[in-house]
Amino acid sequence: RKEVEQDPGPFNVPEGATVAFNCTYSNSASQSFFWYRQDCRKEPKLLMSVYSSGNEDGRFTAQLNRASQYISLLIRDSKLSDSATYLCVARIYNFNKFYFGSGTKLNVKP
Amino acid sequence: NAGVTQTPKFQVLKTGQSMTLQCAQDMNHEYMSWYRQDPGMGLRLIHYSVGAGITDQGEVPNGYNVSRSTTEDFPLRLLSAAPSQTSVYFCASREIGQGNDYGYTFGSGTRLTVV
Numbered sequence: 001r002k003e004v005e006q007d008p009g010p011f012n013v014p015e016g017a018t019v020a021f022n023c024t025y026s027n028s029a030s031q032s033f034f035w036y037r038q039d040c041r042k043e044p045k046l047l048m049s050v051y052s053s054g055n056e057d058g059r060f061t062a063q064l065n066r067a068s069q070y071i072s073l074l075i076r077d078s079k080l081s082d083s084a085t086y087l088c089v090a091r092i093y094n095f096n097k098f099y100f101g102s103g104t105k106l107n108v109k110p
Numbered sequence: 111n112a113g114v115t116q117t118p119k120f121q122v123l124k125t126g127q128s129m130t131l132q133c134a135q136d137m138n139h140e141y142m143s144w145y146r147q148d149p150g151m152g153l154r155l156i157h158y159s160v161g162a163g164i165t166d167q168g169e170v171p172n173g174y175n176v177s178r179s180t181t182e183d184f185p186l187r188l189l190s191a192a193p194s195q196t197s198v199y200f201c202a203s204r205e206i207g208q209g210n211d212y213g214y215t216f217g218s219g220t221r222l223t224v225v
Binding site: 044 | 154219
């Protein structure tokens with residue numbers, strides 16, 4: 001079983017739509033969580049950290065639900081430029097290892 | 111500020127050949143790691159290092175060696191290339207700090223094909 005699982009998508013949404021992705025993690029000892037964005041044939045880039053209290057950065061909101069062991073990413077007012085693959089990352093108790101999900105692909109259409 | 115620099119960007123190897131993928135960072139990060147990315151598998155950790163002279167294995171270390179003689183450099187060696195090692199390789203670094211975790215900075219990747 002993978003440590004971190006994501007729906008691969010693709011999620012096809014029109015511009016201006018609100019879209020949400022979930023990511024589940026299997027190890028309850030997971031301590032830190034992140035969302036990364038990866039454009040086609042590029043390296044992943046940190047989008048935002050996910051804090052226990054949730055956090056927001058402009059159109060992006062990340063939430064953590066420890067009881068159900070999932071994190072979520074909400075994108076409001078989708079832009080064409082949001083089209084990318086979104087990777088969920090969890091740091092398990094071992095400080096030195098981060099586990100990546102396989103990614104969720106988002107296509108924002110005009 | 112260059113961040114994380116990987117070379118080469120592309121490489122084709124024949125089965126059985128060896129080579130070294132280079133990675134350098136100029137952010138004075140203590141932690142460096144190598145990942146491979148395959149379709150449907152996500153990024154998988156190969157090896158990592160928490161400082162000069164200290165390395166450890168990740169999820170998929172077989173067939174790869176690393177060393178960390180300086181804070182800046184973390185090369186990945188393929189000992190005897192196999193077609194199963196065809197992948198995109200990313201080097202990444204991050205700070206190790208008290209309190210909040212810091213995310214990775216990734217290099218631009220090396221696309222390796224083994225024929």
